[in-house]
Amino acid sequence: MKRPLLLITGLLYCLFFSIALAGQTDSTAQQEATEVTADEPALISPTLDLVTVQKSDNTIDLKASLKAKIKGTLTFLHSLKIKFYLVTDSAENELGTAITDRNGNAVLNVKAEQVVTNKVGQLYFKAIAAGNKSMEGAEGEVTIKRAILTLTPVKEDSLLSVQVKLVDVGSGTETPVPEITLGIFVKRLFNPLKVGEGATDENGEATIEIPNSLPGDAKGNITLIARLEENDTYGNLEASAIEKWGVPVSDKPEEQPRALWSSHPPLWMLITFAILMVAVWGHYIVIVYELFRLRKEQPVLPGNATNS
């Protein structure tokens, strides 16, 4: 009589067991395949890129970026020391050190008094990452001319614009730099947003309009940034100013409407849910109450009939 269950369960488990075994074989094969491809290169060969950003406060940011290709994937090398140098005609002066962050970047801010131009009026910077037992050393260099970029916000009625001026100061005197395209950006949460661009005239000046509907902070402030990017002679230059030209946007979260997507559910949904739960659990409560009443009832019949 008990054979049927044995047959059913036996068949089912034979089926499961055979599939399980097959699955195990597949899994083992995959594991072996992974182990074969798990070889690592003996020594990492990183590359070090060095760029400069000349700022309007007369300081220079030296930005080094350290990365390497590991197992075919570009990887940023973090927590490594980078040494920065200024190379003059006569010596190689160490400016300072910085540690690379999780994106492989290390930044050193250099004051104006720390830098000396060479005999052709240029600044020659060098960055070095020392090697270790798992990585080769890397070196990056950049040569720039000194220049100053200024930004002046101009408001005429409802028209907003910025005047930018680019002058070469490498030779000791201020010489306007013509026919250079500059970009105007507005600081946002992550990267700055480009809102306009213009080329400098013979006086090294350009006037660039900007929109008047940009969202600002709670007071309507926006940060305007003028940039010269990746110029062969001057590298990167940057100047900024804060103006109350934006549309004030509160940083406090607005109260969300009742909707499917918000944190407040639609009212009908709440009501339906509540009605259903109250209806069902209400029944349960009544039923349990009835059971309690049943228990309290005095026995009316002797319990003697079932013994056999």
Added chain:
Amino acid sequence: MELNSYQQQAFNHQRPFLEKFGKWNWLLTFFFIAWIIAGLYALYLQIAYGHGVTGMRDNVVWGLFIVNFIFFIGLSYAGAIIAGILHLLKLPLGKPIVRLAQMMTIISIVVGPIFILLCVGRFDRLHHLFIYPRIQSPMTWDVMAVLTFFVGAVLFLYIALIKDLAVYRDAGLKGPKWRQWLYKTLSIGYRGGASQKRHLIISQNLLAIIMIPLSIIVASILSWIFGMTLRPGWHSTIFGPYFVLGSLYSGTGVLIVAMWYYRKSHKLENYITDQIFRYMGYAMMVLAAGYGYFTFSEYFTAWFGSEKWDSELIHKLFSPGEYGWWTLFANLAGIILPITIVAIPATRKTNWITAAALIMVIAMWVKRYLIIVPTLETTLLPMQDTRTEYVKYSATWPEWLLTGAGLASFFLFFLLMSKFVTVVPVSGLEETNHKHVHESMPVKKEDIQPA
């Protein structure tokens, strides 16, 4: 607690099964426990090494576990609907099988949700479901629905058991003292007095009335986990009734198999009669026709619309190189076979109906797989990583081991419950049923001509 002669006879017949566990049952118990232990080992691997040991990946995020969850939870809803209907309609022929339906309800609602827990990657955040529920999410609805249903299922079984528990209490069954104490405590002093009967009937009726719509709602909510998402094969307005019908259908199949097994093992031919099997067969046939209609409607609408993603899914489901053979099996064995077996008078027999039901249940499990996996393999966005294991789902041995453990738990609970309560409710059997059975008993099989 008094019984009439027929009820007494039914109790006397089943009494030995309550009093003796037997070598065979011990063997089965150890067998099931061994599978559960093997499953626990797979669970250990999953916790220790993460979900990487399963075949689930970024695209196919659900696999065997969710298939099993839907399967078992569907059985539970079906059991509650069947038991509720049988109770409310007071069908004499339904009395002997109502206990099995209720056992299926409670066991499935315990086993099913375990598979959902196996899908959870962060057990430590499980309580967030209750601390930060999002009432707009079908997941939240499902958690609430399953919990509410679980409480209802426990109450439903318990209330239906009270009369019988009083019988066991008064019968002085052989066995350990704790068992006697449990019968005494759980029967809450029921003696069959008029007032006690009234309280019990009120409770039973209320619960039967609430359990039917509740089962339909919770089965629909389960379907909405899929139906509310904009995925090919899932985003369908008929998914709610489709799931309800599918649950009821597979539940009917499991109930028929359980009836057949206990009829054989407990020698219950006088109670679980051939006539009951035929009626259950008719129910299975009607449900098969309904399920077939829904299935055809689903596939036909998607195919005719020729929408890009739907077409891709339909192609997968019907291509012999992909899921074509499984689709054929699910529809032939899951729909055509039961209809054919029951429709032909020559095969409208207990064993044939049971065999069709068993094959149909397996086919319905495959159907659940076909609902889940091919859709997840049909990604709406272009895939970034096209490694085979990311594109195609293939269940791993820990997943199969845990599936086997779930099935073993299901059988084990059935075995243990049938040793604690009688499979055919003793106090529920009516005199009309008694007469009917006794009248029909002398009639031999050979005397019944096919219609």
